Amino acid sequence: MASIIELKEKLNKLEKEDKKSFKIFNNIFYVSSSVGKLVIPASFKTNVREYFGERDKNGEIVESEEEVIKRLETQKIVKTFNKQTGEGALFNWLRASRPGMRVEEVENEKKRVYEYIEKSRENCDFCNPEKYTPEDVFGRVEGKHCITGGNIAKYDAWSSVIFFRIHNPLEFSLKELSDYIETGFKWFERVYQHDKEYKYPFFLWNCLDKAGASKVHGHAQILMTKEIHYAKVELLKRASENYRKNTGRDYFEDLYKAHEAIGLSLGSFFGDVHVLANLTPIKEKEIVIIARKIPSESEDVKKAIFNVLRCYIDELGVTSFNLIISCPPIPENKTSPYIVRIVDRGSIFKSTTDIGGMELYGSSVISDDPFKVIESLKEFLNP
Ligand SMILES: [Zn+2]
Numbered sequence: 001m002a003s004i005i006e007l008k009e010k011l012n013k014l015e016k017e018d019k020k021s022f023k024i025f026n027n028i029f030y031v032s033s034s035v036g037k038l039v040i041p042a043s044f045k046t047n048v049r050e051y052f053g054e055r056d057k058n059g060e061i062v063e064s065e066e067e068v069i070k071r072l073e074t075q076k077i078v079k080t081f082n083k084q085t086g087e088g089a090l091f092n093w094l095r096a097s098r099p100g101m102r103v104e105e106v107e108n109e110k111k112r113v114y115e116y117i118e119k120s121r122e123n124c125d126f127c128n129p130e131k132y133t134p135e136d137v138f139g140r141v142e143g144k145h146c147i148t149g150g151n152i153a154k155y156d157a158w159s160s161v162i163f164f165r166i167h168n169p170l171e172f173s174l175k176e177l178s179d180y181i182e183t184g185f186k187w188f189e190r191v192y193q194h195d196k197e198y199k200y201p202f203f204l205w206n207c208l209d210k211a212g213a214s215k216v217h218g219h220a221q222i223l224m225t226k227e228i229h230y231a232k233v234e235l236l237k238r239a240s241e242n243y244r245k246n247t248g249r250d251y252f253e254d255l256y257k258a259h260e261a262i263g264l265s266l267g268s269f270f271g272d273v274h275v276l277a278n279l280t281p282i283k284e285k286e287i288v289i290i291a292r293k294i295p296s297e298s299e300d301v302k303k304a305i306f307n308v309l310r311c312y313i314d315e316l317g318v319t320s321f322n323l324i325i326s327c328p329p330i331p332e333n334k335t336s337p338y339i340v341r342i343v344d345r346g347s348i349f350k351s352t353t354d355i356g357g358m359e360l361y362g363s364s365v366i367s368d369d370p371f372k373v374i375e376s377l378k379e380f381l382n383p
Contacts, residue, residue, distance in 0.1 A: 002263055002371040004091045005076050008033045010262050021261035024254050027247060029279060030081040036092075038073050045069060052094065079363065080279045084239045084251060087280040088363035106317030109347060113208075113319040116348070117168050117216055126217035129163040136160055138194055143183035145176040151221065158191050158198050158224035169207050169218030170313050177309070178302045180205075181325075184222045185296035191224040192330045198224040202233065203325035210320035210345040210354070220323075233326040237336060252290050252337050264374050269381060270304040277370035277377075282343055283354055284368045285316065287377075289340035295325055301338070308342055311380040316373075320345040344368070 002010070008031060015022045040048055049068045053061035071094065081088040125132035130140075133149035141148045145166070151159045162180055166172065172180075181203070188201040205220035206212040213219070228234055240251035247254075252274075259265045259276035266275040274290040287308050295301040305323070312318035322343050328336045346354045358365050 001375060003093065004078055004369045004371055005093050007031055007078050007080075007262070014261055018261060021257060024249075025258040025261055027243075027249070028082060028084055028251075028254060028258050030083055032079045032081075034077050034079070036075045036077055038075070040069055040072060048072060081363075082280045084243050085236060085280075086239075087282070089280045089366050090358075090363050091366050091369070093369060109349070110317055110319065113170070113348060114168070117170070120216035121167055124167060124215070124217050126163050126215055126219055127167055133161065133163065136190075138190055141183055141187045141190060143179040143186075145179040146183050148183060148187050148222070155221070156223050156225050158195075160187060160222050162187075162220045162222060164218035164220075167217050169213075169216070170319060172218070172309075174303065174306045177306045180220055181302060181305070182296045184220060185294065187222050188224060188327070188330060197226045199329040199331070200225045200229040200233075201327040201330065202230055203327070205321075205323040207322070208320035208345075208348050210348045210350075211322045229329070230326075236326065236339070240336065252339075255288075256290055264370055266374070266377060266381070271300045273298070273300045273304045275304050275308065275377070277374040278341075279370060280364075281366055281370065282341070282364055283359065284346065284366060285312070285318065285344040285373045286370075287340075287342045287373070289342075291338040291340065293338075295338055295340070301340075305340055305342075307381060308377065311377050312342070312344065315376055315380050316344070318344045320348050 011022070011025065011031060014025065045065055049061060049063070049065045052072060053063045053068045056062050075092055075094055078091045079088065121127065129147055129149050134152055136148070136150050146162050146164050148160050148162050151161050162184055164172070164176070164180060166176065184203050191198050202223040202225070203220065208216065229237065243249065243251035256265060256274040256276060259279065260267065264277045264279065269275070272292060276288050278286040278288050289301070289304050289308070291298060291301040293301060309323070312321060322345060324341050326339045328338070
């Protein structure tokens with residue numbers, strides 16, 4: 001199976017076989033690869049096998065001490081940088097097998113998370129949003145499977161919540177998820193009609209504590225802002241404008257082509273909705289969906305989002321995640337697409353956070369190989 005650790009070799013091959021794609025890749029990305037060396041003292045060797053030795057399904061270590069040591073003493077690191085947006089990541093496959101990240105824990109984890117969600121049903125205000133949450137000045141927007149309400153502590157002047165009718169945020173069908181998105185976009189329109197100055201929409205779903213949710217009950221957030229979009233949306237827009245100025249090309253089209261050329265995209269599985277495993281992920285398993293149509297009006301966009309989330313939850317054992325949809329202003333600006341980003345935030349039972357100084361101020365340190373993430377998605381879609 002392809003691996004991020006062999007990205008340089010993959011690019012050398014691409015340069016020989018497909019110069020055009022190689023050029024597009026280099027327009028956007030810079031890749032560097034290096035080797036970090038270690039010396040393990042004899043007294044630590046047994047522990048190291050226990051921590052990092054590869055295990056079979058039953059949790060038995062299948063590698064000898066020497067094999068584990070060899071892998072540890074020479075560690076290959078791949079660094080990626082998006083020259084247009086300034087995003088970057090560091091990949092070391094070894095980190096994926098560091099203590100506490102074993103595959104056999106995934107099923108057990110899911111069971112514990114469901115128990116935790118069940119317990120939170122007692123006295124859940126969001127199970128009765130009409131009674132226990134505030135309203136916007138124009139009232140609520142009601143869908144078939146959700147209803148909106150004001151955010152009691154607003155992020156911005158227009159900052160509301162979509163309360164899902166189902167308490168458990170991990171249980172949703174395509175119908176339900178579609179309704180959440182459609183209701184969010186109806187709310188954007190309502191705000192815009194109410195005050196035309198507010199024309200920059202932003203949709204986000206923080207699922208469970210690790211992703212920043214204050215309540216377990218399924219809910220997404222919807223915001224509208226004025227004058228200038230939210231910082232990262234604005235930066236991305238500027239990067240794409242600069243790219244067009246400098247190359248005469250479409251940034252988002254090329255971003256997709258760069259990923260497609262090395263096998264990190266889903267191709268045309270969802271028509272012209274492009275799904276890719278990001279080469280410069282903000283954190284683990286990040287998927288980017290590039291959509292030229294309004295998500296609430298496109299079945300392909302809704303299906304793409306639904307399938308990525310179901311694969312996350314049902315196959316990869318993800319329980320806490322962030323999903324955002326950054327949107328061009330209303331009235332719709334046809335030149336810039338809707339960008340959906342989805343990222344795994346790790347176990348809610350671990351007290352350590354996944355975001356440290358490197359992620360905030362350096363480059364994101366990543367364990368999960370994007371090639372394995374896209375492979376899991378492909379298997380999920382074509383079992
Ligand atoms: Zn509830």
